Amino acid sequence: MELFLRNGDAIAAQAPEYPLGQHSISPGVHFLNQAQIFVAPSVDVHPGVVLDARSGPIVIDSDAVIMANSVIQGPTYIGPGSQVKIAAKIYHGTSVGPQCKIGGEVEESVIQGYSNKQHDGFLGHAFVGEWCNLGAGTTNSDLKNNYGSVRIWCNGEWCDTGSQFIGLLMGDHSKTGINTSLNTGTVVGVSCNIFDAGLPPKFVPSFSWGRSGLLATYGLPQAIETARRVTARRSIWFGEDEERLLQSVFQSTMSERASF
Numbered sequence: 001m002e003l004f005l006r007n008g009d010a011i012a013a014q015a016p017e018y019p020l021g022q023h024s025i026s027p028g029v030h031f032l033n034q035a036q037i038f039v040a041p042s043v044d045v046h047p048g049v050v051l052d053a054r055s056g057p058i059v060i061d062s063d064a065v066i067m068a069n070s071v072i073q074g075p076t077y078i079g080p081g082s083q084v085k086i087a088a089k090i091y092h093g094t095s096v097g098p099q100c101k102i103g104g105e106v107e108e109s110v111i112q113g114y115s116n117k118q119h120d121g122f123l124g125h126a127f128v129g130e131w132c133n134l135g136a137g138t139t140n141s142d143l144k145n146n147y148g149s150v151r152i153w154c155n156g157e158w159c160d161t162g163s164q165f166i167g168l169l170m171g172d173h174s175k176t177g178i179n180t181s182l183n184t185g186t187v188v189g190v191s192c193n194i195f196d197a198g199l200p201p202k203f204v205p206s207f208s209w210g211r212s213g214l215l216a217t218y219g220l221p222q223a224i225e226t227a228r229r230v231t232a233r234r235s236i237w238f239g240e241d242e243e244r245l246l247q248s249v250f251q252s253t254m255s256e257r258a259s260f
Helices: 007-017 220-233 240-252 254-258
Strands: 030-032 037-039 050-052 058-060 071-073 076-078 094-096 105-107 122-124 151-154 157-160 168-170 186-188 208-211 214-217
Touching: 007 076, 007 094, 050 058, 058 071, 071 076, 094 105, 151 186, 220 240, 240 254
Parallel strands: 030 050, 037 058, 050 071, 058 076, 076 094, 105 122, 168 186
Antiparallel strands: 151 157, 208 214
């Protein structure tokens, strides 16, 4: 959780490693507090984009694409080769990439490499691992209706985080279907596939497939084959080391699947 709750401070601390204030101002792009913005020379920033660094620095790394009418509020980091889709709203404390596709509304979240949230929907106070895909309309809650502290599943039991704002925690290679709604403090393991309009459980064990109230084990051979297909689309080789890692996670989480 501290990965995203303290992410804004980490971005602000590391931003001076980049040549802040260095960027070419394209026609129609609005810079607020230019001295706290770095845009790599190979970045393509479309007209209508607002880069607002009044609350913290913005770093946009090499070969990223920021599409028209997007708003990015610092402190934020956009990694190499990532795309921010048309009219996206990226709020403070967000790190993205490399090679991600991000749309809709994102706040104080960490999205690791090669993961996609291309469409509308809210992702807040969240951590999303590598090679994940959030279907169109996927939205997480990050605040309970009673404004109380959020509890999450951790090490085999429910733990009080002491925080009001906790959204989604998702492991590598997991996916959601269109219009998936996720409750406050939902924990999703590795290689899961969640779909249906109903709220899934707040803890979804690794290698689970299904919908609210009806989860089945996602077989290891199928999960590995899907991972190969997904990584091949980005010209990344899914090798024996990656396969052994998924095998290890599958074996170590068998008891979690058996209990849910």
